Amino acid sequence: MPRTREFHPDSVLDAALDLFWRKGYKACSMADVVKKTGVARYGLYQAFKDKDQLYCCTLRRYRQKVRDFLYSSFLQPNDQPDFHTLAEHFNRILDELETGEYQGCFAHQAAIERAGKDPEVDAIVSGFFKDIEDHYRALLIRSVELKQVRDLPVEDLVAYVMGIQRALIAMSKQNCSIQERRNYVRCALELMQP
Amino acid sequence: MPRTREFHPDSVLDAALDLFWRKGYKACSMADVVKKTGVARYGLYQAFKDKDQLYCCTLRRYRQKVRDFLYSSFLQPNDQPDFHTLAEHFNRILDELETGEYQGCFAHQAAIERAGKDPEVDAIVSGFFKDIEDHYRALLIRSVELKQVRDLPVEDLVAYVMGIQRALIAMSKQNCSIQERRNYVRCALELMQP
């Protein structure tokens, strides 16, 4: 009976993610999304309720994209990632920050701009970092067994590696050169080894 | 001849810093500043030109406050700070994040929300982190001499310690518990030692 929708919600989310990531939550208006996607205002509000919900949806989509990135880093070519896999993973992130069109991490940006203002954002951000921790944990347990890293409590190692990632993300927003970033990661990983 | 000004610019900056820090650049309006300070709009624009300039002034003021914090951390009670001083310094930061009324670092927030949008902000942020690096460098040179830390190039150590700080700031915005933060700092500092 009804008229069929002329846009695909996922493509709207990709466009909105691009805009929110580039400009931030406040500085990106619904008019910006309309202009970029060509989708009518009515369609956006019908599909996503309001701006806050649209933002949360883009954040969830980002989380899924990063999850895919993690799987592709840690589960190929074999299913036994170890410390070398971690080094390669950070190199992938360094390459992405160097050549990709986005600086920094959308979830971290969301945490800073919307922390404590939208509980739903808080929850997604927490889950986002939990995803990453889980991948690191599995890898680090194996690295300890193989004596590739110092023999410390696994949770300490997880927190330490999360710290490397957090620092790297921060650096890429604070005018640190690519060389500085690579040196930092190399040094921080070296200090983990026995 | 003229009528005398009824407010003190520095107290306006303190109030504006509080608001910008809490809400962010976009989400804090000039009306908010007027309401909080009681100063007339005209007075604000006369003293600070416009919102961007007011923001830059608060950022410079924040930089100075942090400089004072660094001096009080590193130049007391003696003038020979070493690795133990660094550990105490991070404990001060941890305490401040735990009991203080602000979460995170205003300069880092500025970098994320306004990076690439206002060159003046970029410059102040760069200088801000350079200040901190300089303090860490002097301390780390001495720590290496005293063999309190592993014998690595000083610039690597500086980058590493800056990384600890960056990670700590990020954690305090990402729902990490106080215990997690303290564990992380302890672990990261331990790995520096021989």
Place this chain on the structure above:
DNA sequence: TTCGTTTCAGAACGTATATTCTGAAAACAA
């Protein structure tokens, strides 16, 4: 006191924003 200058308090202006409303068009069932 009077005059000139500056601040004050708030109105005013123009623009931008999030959201809703409106009539026409499209799709499909009957």
Place this chain on the structure above:
DNA sequence: TTGTTTTCAGAATATACGTTCTGAAACGAA
């Protein structure tokens, strides 16, 4: 075809924003 339902495109609304303007008030010099 007709009728019903939904989307479309854009106008409309109400608010918020950054900034400027206006007249009254305060201050100090003459």
